Amino acid sequence: MILRKKISMDGNTAAAHVSYAFTEVAGIYPITPSSPMAEVTDTWSASDKNIFGEPAKNIFGQNVKVVEMQSEAGAAGAVHGSLGAGAFTTTYTASQGLLLMIPNMYKIAGELLPCVIHVSARAVASHALNIFGDHSDVYACRQTGFAMLAETNAQEIMDLGAVAHLSTIKGRVPFLNFFDGFRTSHEIQKVAAWDYKDLAEMVDWDAVQAFRDRALNPEHPVLRGSAENGDIFFQHRESCNPYYDALPAIVEEYMGKVNEKLGTNYKLFNYYGAPDADRVIIAMGSVCDVAEEVIDYLLAKGEKVGLVKVRLYRPFVASKLAEAIPATAKVVSVLDRTKEPGALGEPLYLDVIAALNEVGRSVKVLGGRYGLGSKIPLPRPSSQYMLTWQASRRITSLWVS
Numbered sequence: 001m002i003l004r005k006k007i008s009m010d011g012n013t014a015a016a017h018v019s020y021a022f023t024e025v026a027g028i029y030p031i032t033p034s035s036p037m038a039e040v041t042d043t044w045s046a047s048d049k050n051i052f053g054e055p056a057k058n059i060f061g062q063n064v065k066v067v068e069m070q071s072e073a074g075a076a077g078a079v080h081g082s083l084g085a086g087a088f089t090t091t092y093t094a095s096q097g098l099l100l101m102i103p104n105m106y107k108i109a110g111e112l113l114p115c116v117i118h119v120s121a122r123a124v125a126s127h128a129l130n131i132f133g134d135h136s137d138v139y140a141c142r143q144t145g146f147a148m149l150a151e152t153n154a155q156e157i158m159d160l161g162a163v164a165h166l167s168t169i170k171g172r173v174p175f176l177n178f179f180d181g182f183r184t185s186h187e188i189q190k191v192a193a194w195d196y197k198d199l200a201e202m203v204d205w206d207a208v209q210a211f212r213d214r215a216l217n218p219e220h221p222v223l224r225g226s227a228e229n230g231d232i233f234f235q236h237r238e239s240c241n242p243y244y245d246a247l248p249a250i251v252e253e254y255m256g257k258v259n260e261k262l263g264t265n266y267k268l269f270n271y272y273g274a275p276d277a278d279r280v281i282i283a284m285g286s287v288c289d290v291a292e293e294v295i296d297y298l299l300a301k302g303e304k305v306g307l308v309k310v311r312l313y314r315p316f317v318a319s320k321l322a323e324a325i326p327a328t329a330k331v332v333s334v335l336d337r338t339k340e341p342g343a344l345g346e347p348l349y350l351d352v353i354a355a356l357n358e359v360g361r362s363v364k365v366l367g368g369r370y371g372l373g374s375k376i377p378l379p380r381p382s383s384q385y386m387l388t389w390q391a392s393r394r395i396t397s398l399w400v401s
Contacts, residue, residue, distance in 0.1 A: 001263045004192040007051060011154040011184040012036035014191050015092070015118045015177070017051050018161035020044060021059050021196045022116070022169070022203075023090040026066045027078035029097065032131055033181040034120045037092035042066045051193060059200040060088075076101035083113040084224070086215025088169075090115070094181055095122045098137045102144060108174050109145025111224065112243060114211055115174040116164045117146070121285070122181035123373045132374035133181035135285065135337040139347050145240070146176040147247060148314040150284040154189040159264060160311065162199055163254045169211070170204040171250040173243055176314075180286040182374065192262075202257050248317045255311075268317055269324035273306025274299055276328045282321075282352055283335035284310035287371065304328070310348070318355035325363070332356075333366040 009017075016037045026045075028038035044056040045064045056063055069075040075091050082089040093101060098119055108115050121138050123130040138148060149164045151157045157179055164177040179185060216224065228236065248268060255266040272288075273280070273295045281291060288309045298305050308324045325332065336346030344350065349367030356363060 002195075002198055002261050004194065004198075004262075005052065006190050006192050008188055008190050009051070009154065009193075010036070010186050010188045011151075011157050011179055012120060012186065013040055013051065014154045014157040014193075015120075015161055015179070015185075016040045016044075017193055018158055018199075019090050019092075019116060019118055019165065020050070020056070020064055021162075021194065021199045022088055022165040023058060023064050024060060024062060024087040025079075025082045025089040026064050027069060027075045027082060027089060027091050028066060029069050029072045029075040030092070031072060031094055031097035033122060033133075033185045034092045034094040034097070034118070036185075037118055037120070038066075038068075041092075042068075057196075059196050059203065072097035072100040073104070076104035079115060079117075080104045080108050080113070083108060083115055084111070084216050086212045086217075088114065088211070090118065092118045092120075094120045095124055095131075095137045099124065099140060102141060105141060105144040105146055105174070105176075107225075110240070112172040112240065113174060114168040114172055114207075116161075116168055117174070117176050118161070119176055119178040120181040120185035121178045130373035131181075133183050133185075133286075133337075134372045134374070135178075136339070136372075138176060138178045139338045139340075141176055142314065142347065144176075145173070146314065147171075147173050147244075147251075147312070148176045148178065149251070150310055150313055151177070151179040151184070152284075152286055152288045152309065153184060154187060154191050157184070158191050158193060159258055159262060160255075160266060162194060162202070163251060163258060163266070166199075166202055166204075166254040166257075167247065167251045170207045170254075171243060171247045172207075172211075173247050183286045198261060202254065202261075244315050247315055248312060248320070251312050266311065267324070268312040268320045270309040270311065271306060271324045271326070272309065274304045275326060277304045277306035277326050278328055278330045279304065279333070280306045280308060280325055280329045280331070281333045281335055282308045282310065282325075282348065284313060284348070285337060287335060287337070313348075316351050316355060318358040321352065321355045322359045322361050325361070329363055331364045331366065333368070335370050336367065337369070337371045339369055339372060 050056040164175040334349040
């Protein structure tokens with residue numbers, strides 16, 4: 001197990017540090033609350049000093065080239081073009097900025113270009129603007145073809161951010177790596193930071209070279225970005241399936257390598273709580289740390305409760321979710337941090353129902369919303385279930401029907 005330097009930093013800085021290692025070009029247009037990721041990346045590159053005060057060189061021995069565009073849409077276009085030219089490229093965004101990147105995200109995923117977008121997830125403006133955290137922006141990107149990896153706190157951003165970059169290099173599927181805006185992006189913790197040589201040891205360098213070889217080059221021209229009619233579009237659209245089928249195993253492989261180096265236990269779905277729990281909640285993001293405190297409190301009182309933490313949200317692996325839920329579970333309550341007006345349920349809730357149906361698991365599944373725009377709810381005992389906390393005490397109670 002390696003030893004790492006511990007430095008006080010927020011989640012944005014953790015994301016910037018781990019992404020800098022794998023990034024040759026950063027196409028940016030800063031937007032709250034993701035701005036510090038782009039700003040510190042720019043600062044390190046310009047000053048040639050990283051978080052340790054050492055030369056700011058990535059694993060390729062270069063300073064990151066930072067290009068600020070005129071909008072988030074322009075930043076995404078720059079990312080797409082840079083990837084096509086064979087440079088590992090990253091960007092950072094949130095909310096409306098992420099939505100402006102969606103057209104290019106379809107292209108990046110469709111062309112199987114290795115890329116990571118780091119997102120400090122926050123509310124999308126609807127009836128009103130709200131700049132605080134929920135998951136409405138990342139849920140809006142489910143159909144783009146980007147894999148999605150979620151983190152709970154600053155340390156996980158540091159650790160699992162590496163998994164996103166390593167997995168996209170080997171698997172070619174681009175990643176949206178997200179964590180809660182403000183709650184995680186701006187919370188300062190003492191974080192054990194990667195030494196880039198440890199990250200370089202885990203890189204599939206053959207995949208790096210293969211990416212370079214696929215770059216647009218007049219010396220070996222290729223056709224890309226064509227127009228197709230229905231006679232061949234359908235077949236070609238389905239041809240990406242093997243890459244997505246293989247991706248969860250690649251993510252597990254790199255989680256295993258990270259676990260080996262750090263002594264952690266990261267999985268696609270992590271379980272926390274009683275091994276014989278009869279009531280389980282499923283969630284992702286910063287609420288998982290909160291839920292663990294609730295579970296510890298209730299376990300001490302003899303309750304049988306637990307939590308499944310979603311790490312890899314896309315591709316969603318039904319069998320791994322089912323493995324994480326104790327066989328004794330009678331009720332599963334899914335916490336979604338978004339609202340989809342008119343839907344039968346929110347996205348994670350519907351995914352859980354579909355996953356359990358696919359594996360033939362019969363269990364009562366409840367769904368509901370929490371924390372929109374960073375809302376801290378008050379206890380309502382009449383609710384079917386509720387996870388609540390106060391700013392001063394963080395946790396007060398958990399109800400599961």
